[in-house]
Amino acid sequence: MTDHITIAIDAMGGENSPDKTIEGISHHLKNSDNSFYLIFGNEKLINPLIKKYKINSDKYKIIHTEKIIEDTDSALGAAKKGKDTSLWLAMESLKKGESDCVVSAGNTGALFVIAKLNLEMITNIDKPALSALWPNKNGMNVVLDLGANIECNEKNLIDFSVMGSALHKSLFEKEISKVALLNIGSEEIKGNTIIKNTYQALNDKKNNLFEFCGYIEGNHIMDGDVNVIVTDGFTGNIALKTAEGTANFITSELKKSMTSNFIGKFSSLLNIKNFKKFKNKLDPRLYNGAILLGLNKPVIKSHGSTDAIGFANSLKVSEKVIKGRLIDKIKENIN
Incomplete structure (x- = not known):
């Protein structure tokens, strides 16, 4: 079982972000004392919310970017926006092993495409x-x-x-x-x-x-x-x-x-x-928090219109699948 987990968060994806994503982190922290958050997004918008919801500085790191993927972007258009959007940078941290999973409430099509561009499929899937x-x-x-x-x-x-x-x-x-x-x-x-x-x-x-x-x-x-x-x-x-x-x-x-x-x-x-x-x-x-299965690392899709409570539940799901060795269990049972 993993004692300490790092969750990469696309803070800018979905409705009412980054407010709901940062408030969601504050809710998740009430029941999780071993999570660390890599928060990808505009620090000018995120920092006041960190103070508002009183999140301790030893629980997060902000990776600043002003480029975001809009809900109206096509999957291909989102991928063409480049590698410095909040979603791409979050996915890249997972690819490099800097985080244990990615959580985003953003564009579903973009999430699929960017995940597949960065991560490998599990062998035989x-x-x-x-x-x-x-x-x-x-x-x-x-x-x-x-x-x-x-x-x-x-x-x-x-x-x-x-x-x-x-x-x-x-x-x-x-x-x-x-x-x-x-x-x-x-x-x-x-x-x-x-x-x-x-x-x-x-x-x-x-x-x-x-x-x-x-x-x-x-x-x-x-x-x-x-x-x-x-x-x-x-x-x-x-x-x-x-x-x-x-x-x-x-x-x-x-x-x-x-x-x-x-x-x-x-x-x-x-x-x-x-x-x-x-x-x-x-x-x-x-019940918020859909999982994109088949990739060699866990990617969690939060509903775009959910609120902070819903986003916190997607963080709870991500914590459970990491601790529950989801990817290892799939690898052990796929012929």
């Missing part, structure tokens, strides 16, 4: 996958791919099973990783040829890292019977956005119904504890 946490009845799911690859073959999906299980083990060491393939039905005959061939390969060859549990349908993702859900990036991204939209709809409608009249307000006061528990279960900030 053809494609990276974007993975994130997703709540279920019993705890948490790891879901991948969430948009890095529109099309995948059987080998890609098998690799995703290994990478997703390694991530799950890194985050939840005492749990058994249970893998399922997202499909349109639970029967073996359902699905396209790629899904069927992947099912057969995973069913025939056991892996010490995980238990293969067959297919899962979209309406059972949150049941908690499995905890690693594998699919291609096209399907995964649609499933994620649908789940996020549904969660936002439920919480907003529930809040509206509980504050629209006197009876609603009175009942909400009586049930405020349960309502807060329910709201927290669906709060996307608490």
Whole structure:
């Protein structure tokens, strides 16, 4: 286990940065006493925030740059901006071994391209996958791919099973990783040829890292019977956005119904504890921090529109995957 970790932070990426990134660091420090932060960005904007949130000088180092990648930049355009943007410099520190991971809330396409330009893929993995946490009845799911690859073959999906299980083990060491393939039905005959061939390969060859549990349908993702859900990036991204939209709809409608009249307000006061528990279960900030798997070093993508609490959670995820030896676990289990 790593005792001391260094996190490279693209302080300028995403909405309301660098304010939310620096405040996010201050929140993370409350529960982490062994983290050091390399903060990449405009020190004229960052220094007042460091003072505002009272971050000790022995916990960070600012690497100044005034060049940033905008959310409106294309992936190729971002790469062409040069090697002195906050995101590129952060990624370069990871490449050189000066940091243990990179966290950015910036442009997703730019993050993918700059990560692949700087970092090598793990041997025998053809494609990276974007993975994130997703709540279920019993705890948490790891879901991948969430948009890095529109099309995948059987080998890609098998690799995703290994990478997703390694991530799950890194985050939840005492749990058994249970893998399922997202499909349109639970029967073996359902699905396209790629899904069927992947099912057969995973069913025939056991892996010490995980238990293969067959297919899962979209309406059972949150049941908690499995905890690693594998699919291609096209399907995964649609499933994620649908789940996020549904969660936002439920919480907003529930809040509206509980504050629209006197009876609603009175009942909400009586049930405020349960309502807060329910709201927290669906709060996307608490699951913030998607991981780009397949590269030889960990890269964490924070949601661009999240706040300081959400960004702090992405830092918490980065700390866990470093301490949980994520990259080593993938290397040990990829054939």
